[in-house]
Amino acid sequence: MLNIYKSKEEASHAAALHFVEHAKLAIEAKGKFTVALTGGSSPAGMYDLLTTEFKDQVAWEKIYIFWGDERWVPIEDERSNAGNAFNDFLNKVAIPNEQIYPMYKDGVSAEDYAKKYSKIMDEVLEDGRTFDLIFLGMGDDGHTASLFPGQKVIHEKDKKVAAYFLEPQDMYRITLTAPILNAAKSVAFIIFGAKKADALYEVVKGEKNIEKYPSQIIDPVGELMWYVDQNAAARL
């Protein structure tokens, strides 16, 4: 369901509520909530609300945090999705450290850690592959997670987690793959800003072309929610 909000603040509030409500349902049903965070700057407003207005509404000790993708850089690096999430969110709520699984580890290769991350998912997720909730951002080129236009990883069907060298960014990326993203009980896109308007139009209304617009791949067995502001939705 595509929800268009007047501002990114309103959209962030709705996305934070999505987190709180899905956490409550999952914890009531099975005593835990597994979520994969997106990277990028779009979740910042949601994190701010989860650590203030909504902080007392979540049983943080029952939450298990993964990531949808990561740049293969140390957590201290300003480009690190995990590093940013710790600074903006995880250092401010009481999730047990052993329930937070950064998608990066010093001293191992991205490829080896992709295999290890897949094993961690086997241990923590009830069937090794289904998240209760996955947040995704979208680039102005239509990528999501680290599924970038023209990259072979878009078509990965076997590995749950894949790592590869992303030429245009001169860095390794590690990412959940389409089968895992689409196995989720709930997927929520968070997309703001006019520079995303063309890509969002192509992803939602354009011709099917997952090579060019990988976000089109996202079609989860569960619900798909879009939290977008009117600037990003200008062409819809």
Ligand SMILES: O=C(O)[C@H](O)[C@@H](O)[C@H](O)[C@H](O)COP(=O)(O)O
């Ligand atoms: O590691 C990453 O870059 C992200 O996971 C990526 O998929 C991000 O969600 C989009 O690039 C949007 O980024 P912004 O939210 O910064 O626009």
